[in-house]
Amino acid sequence: MEFVHHHYQPGETIAAIATPPGDGGIAVIRISGNGSLECAQKVFSGAVHTYQTHTVHFGYIRNSDKETIDSVLLMVLLGSRSFTGEDTVEIHCHGGGLIARRVLDVVLEAGARAALPGEFTFKAFINGKIDLVQAEAIQNVICAKNEKALNAAENQLQGALSKKISAFQAQLTHIAAILDAWIDFPEEGLEFASISEVIADLESISEQMEKLVSTFHDGRIANEGISLCLIGSPNAGKSSLMNALLDKNRAIVSHIPGTTRDIVEDRLQLNGLNFTLTDTAGIREATDSIELEGIRRSKEAMGRSDLILLVLDASRDLEESEQALIDALPPAKTIAIWNKIDLPHPSFPILPLLHVVHLSAKELIGLDALREKIDAVVWQEGPPSREEVLIANVRHKEALLNSLEACHNVISGLKDAVSPEFLSLEMRQTLLELGKIIGTNVSEDILSSIFSQFCIGK
Numbered sequence: 001m002e003f004v005h006h007h008y009q010p011g012e013t014i015a016a017i018a019t020p021p022g023d024g025g026i027a028v029i030r031i032s033g034n035g036s037l038e039c040a041q042k043v044f045s046g047a048v049h050t051y052q053t054h055t056v057h058f059g060y061i062r063n064s065d066k067e068t069i070d071s072v073l074l075m076v077l078l079g080s081r082s083f084t085g086e087d088t089v090e091i092h093c094h095g096g097g098l099i100a101r102r103v104l105d106v107v108l109e110a111g112a113r114a115a116l117p118g119e120f121t122f123k124a125f126i127n128g129k130i131d132l133v134q135a136e137a138i139q140n141v142i143c144a145k146n147e148k149a150l151n152a153a154e155n156q157l158q159g160a161l162s163k164k165i166s167a168f169q170a171q172l173t174h175i176a177a178i179l180d181a182w183i184d185f186p187e188e189g190l191e192f193a194s195i196s197e198v199i200a201d202l203e204s205i206s207e208q209m210e211k212l213v214s215t216f217h218d219g220r221i222a223n224e225g226i227s228l229c230l231i232g233s234p235n236a237g238k239s240s241l242m243n244a245l246l247d248k249n250r251a252i253v254s255h256i257p258g259t260t261r262d263i264v265e266d267r268l269q270l271n272g273l274n275f276t277l278t279d280t281a282g283i284r285e286a287t288d289s290i291e292l293e294g295i296r297r298s299k300e301a302m303g304r305s306d307l308i309l310l311v312l313d314a315s316r317d318l319e320e321s322e323q324a325l326i327d328a329l330p331p332a333k334t335i336a337i338w339n340k341i342d343l344p345h346p347s348f349p350i351l352p353l354l355h356v357v358h359l360s361a362k363e364l365i366g367l368d369a370l371r372e373k374i375d376a377v378v379w380q381e382g383p384p385s386r387e388e389v390l391i392a393n394v395r396h397k398e399a400l401l402n403s404l405e406a407c408h409n410v411i412s413g414l415k416d417a418v419s420p421e422f423l424s425l426e427m428r429q430t431l432l433e434l435g436k437i438i439g440t441n442v443s444e445d446i447l448s449s450i451f452s453q454f455c456i457g458k
Contacts, residue, residue: 015112017100018457027100029091032084040089042110053078063106085127118454132439133162145274148222152390160389165437176427182420202411213400218384219392225274229305236311237339240361242279271375308334315343403433
């Protein structure tokens, strides 16, 4: 891992290709730092130092031998009005990977240093253009794989989460000041607020923080997706169901039991969410060593998954091994699927599971009902609205929980008449944890972990 901020010097001029690798219409080479204009002047045919901020100019990139490398558009963004908060120049050249690399090499020869992963965004953070939550949101916007993840990331980038955290900080800072006043002026009898009022305010803030923590389930689902595991006895129709959901022949389908011996995975989107769909070996009593290993892997995949689809053959009675499997499954995250309802079938026994669907994977009957059931199980309290603020980052969740713990300690201490000196320390801890989220109080290893995940050029 590269510790980006260890290399950072205020105003140092860096450069990188800011567009994805490969051929395209244009490529963008970004230069940022105090020497950006000087660097650009050395390679561009126009009078860069005379250009006004936020203007675009046509010209040519030339190397040190005055050979023309490419015809380009050059954009100048000065000082605090740029993304990084420093002088920035963007060169828009033709989009081939080779020509973009040649332009970047010329820029580096002119005095810029090659940017490290996430270093432009790090500059923006250090220069106060964005906070740490917004910096992370930039990466989430880039990596979003569905509309819900993109909406959540855009809200975060626009400062919705930051505003919530800052509001908590402002309220808690006011209470911390009251506690400090009780410590500094114990004999003055100053009534800044009664103990009952302080407790009520802390309980209200705690409730709001707990509500924000509770959004982590929905935020993680939107951001990371769901792992969906198909399990059941051999020949129950797991592979047929996988193919039906994917709308392609991904898994081998055969009337011979035990065809699937290993884990088969693929990706799909359902109802605007990303899923990793896993087909597993049929679970039954077996003696063959290969099949036994497949069954072991099936159970392992089942334990890792967020949601289990238990496929049962509706054309026959339950087997003893299937009943044992049903009894071992977690009801809250299992959907029982009676497959093959297009065939003659006996009456369905009552299952000790909360969610049951009837369908025919072969005839594509009942798939919409399954999709609706999956959606209902995933969004237990309904999908979040577009405007709702979600947390999807484990770092944010842990900091909020730590802050909540300290807040609860203060509430308990006030109720038990604990000395304000001790409670003041807890108040500082709750503010310290909130500061970790937006970056007002964050360690070097956290910064390194966050920005090293960015692509070069961002």
